[in-house]
Amino acid sequence: MPGKMVEPTLLHYSVHMILILQLIMLPVNADASEKLVEDLFHYIDEHQDDFVQSLKDWLAVPSDSSDPRFREELIRMVHMTAERIRTLGGTVQLIDMGFETFHGGQTIQFPPAILAELGNDTDKATVCFYGHVDVQPAKKEDGWKTDPYTMTEMNEGNLYGRGATDNKGPVLAWIHAIETYINLKKDIPVNLKFIIEGVEETGSPGLEELLKGHKEFFSDVDYIVISDNVWLSRKPALTYGTRGNAYFFVEVESGEKDLHSGTFGGIVHESMRDLVYLLASLVDTSGHILIPGIYDDVAPLTEEESKLYESIEFDMEEHKNNTEVNTFLYNTKEEILQHMWRYPSLSIHGIEGGFAGIGTKTVIPSKVIGKFSIRQVPNMQIPVVEKLVRQKYIFTYRLMH
Numbered sequence: 001m002p003g004k005m006v007e008p009t010l011l012h013y014s015v016h017m018i019l020i021l022q023l024i025m026l027p028v029n030a031d032a033s034e035k036l037v038e039d040l041f042h043y044i045d046e047h048q049d050d051f052v053q054s055l056k057d058w059l060a061v062p063s064d065s066s067d068p069r070f071r072e073e074l075i076r077m078v079h080m081t082a083e084r085i086r087t088l089g090g091t092v093q094l095i096d097m098g099f100e101t102f103h104g105g106q107t108i109q110f111p112p113a114i115l116a117e118l119g120n121d122t123d124k125a126t127v128c129f130y131g132h133v134d135v136q137p138a139k140k141e142d143g144w145k146t147d148p149y150t151m152t153e154m155n156e157g158n159l160y161g162r163g164a165t166d167n168k169g170p171v172l173a174w175i176h177a178i179e180t181y182i183n184l185k186k187d188i189p190v191n192l193k194f195i196i197e198g199v200e201e202t203g204s205p206g207l208e209e210l211l212k213g214h215k216e217f218f219s220d221v222d223y224i225v226i227s228d229n230v231w232l233s234r235k236p237a238l239t240y241g242t243r244g245n246a247y248f249f250v251e252v253e254s255g256e257k258d259l260h261s262g263t264f265g266g267i268v269h270e271s272m273r274d275l276v277y278l279l280a281s282l283v284d285t286s287g288h289i290l291i292p293g294i295y296d297d298v299a300p301l302t303e304e305e306s307k308l309y310e311s312i313e314f315d316m317e318e319h320k321n322n323t324e325v326n327t328f329l330y331n332t333k334e335e336i337l338q339h340m341w342r343y344p345s346l347s348i349h350g351i352e353g354g355f356a357g358i359g360t361k362t363v364i365p366s367k368v369i370g371k372f373s374i375r376q377v378p379n380m381q382i383p384v385v386e387k388l389v390r391q392k393y394i395f396t397y398r399l400m401h
């Protein structure tokens with residue numbers, strides 16, 4: 001998440017925990033279940049300050065996985081998490097993830113990953129919780145109003161700090177929910193498993209191998225829960241899918257070396273000029289993708305699905321304020337949700353090469369690389385998307401030359 005992104009709220013945190021408690025609770029008889037809910041909520045109210053303090057302690061650890069200077073802190077964060085699960089009575093394995101090589105050749109230890117379990121009653125279902133305790137970089141200069149690693153309360157109970165929503169808050173909410181059951185000596189109606197990693201923000205290197213190498217651990221898991229998403233409104237919600245992504249690089253090379261525009265401008269093909277043309281031909285300013293055939297496979301919007309959007313709680317103004325954008329491309333809640341969730345989008349991310357500094361420079365760069373990606377939805381297929389992008393570029397290239 002970018003530095004400016006608004007991180008979570010006290011309200012969200014308690015709602016999150018309640019959601020987890022409800023998830024853990026299985027229907028028993030109505031009276032007993034009412035009493036259980038009452039006891040659990042009473043415990044939460046009484047211990048709210050402790051829970052918030054825990055979150056504050058966790059947010060104070062700069063477990064930034066992208067920067068080798070924070071590696072010790074990141075490893076400490078994983079151990080703190082393991083310790084909390086052990087305190088609940090869980091069995092914890094710390095899995096060695098090997099070494100990571102950074103740009104520039106520096107090699108350092110990956111933080112270990114946690115595989116843990118609590119309860120193994122064969123009569124109960126097993127819920128596996130995934131979470132991560134690393135964070136993205138956060139500096140005051142990135143636009144934070146307060147120190148990102150000092151959790152601060154502002155705006156009526158909102159708690160701000162790096163990692164509060166993504167993803168330390170949700171990990172702690174699970175731990176606190178389980179702790180609530182244990183301290184009240186209530187039977188937890190499910191077996192619990194945890195997989196918690198420390199390099200999610202850098203693309204989860206090694207996670208796939210970890211999963212493949214521990215098939216036995218996951219063999220009895222009935223449900224996996226991932227609490228790692230942004231809040232759409234103040235109402236708890238379940239995410240049951242996200243859009244996929246196909247990332248493209250387009251490289252344009254016009255010669256062996258950079259040239260001066262005073263001497264060569266006007267007589268040569270220019271890599272940057274051609275690249276900008278190529279990128280601009282992909283999408284228009286209203287967000288419509290201009291690659292022929294790209295919308296062909298997109299699942300059509302049925303009347304039934306269309307109706308679902310009406311009842312979804314979503315405040316456009318609040319979303320606009322939280323994300324600090326000026327205007328959205330669409331004016332209705334329904335259109336915004338559909339374009340966020342069920343239609344593809346194309347974003348141009350940047351250009352490598354050429355002149356990007358302050359001031360003027362009249363260079364004609366010899367080689368530039370453009371980067372863009374297409375968010376994919378049901379029923380799009382990556383090989384088809386790739387083929388359509390290639391066809392589009394072969395066609396545009398023919399027009400240019």
Ligand SMILES: [Zn+2]
Binds near residue numbers: 166167200
């Ligand atoms: Zn996350």
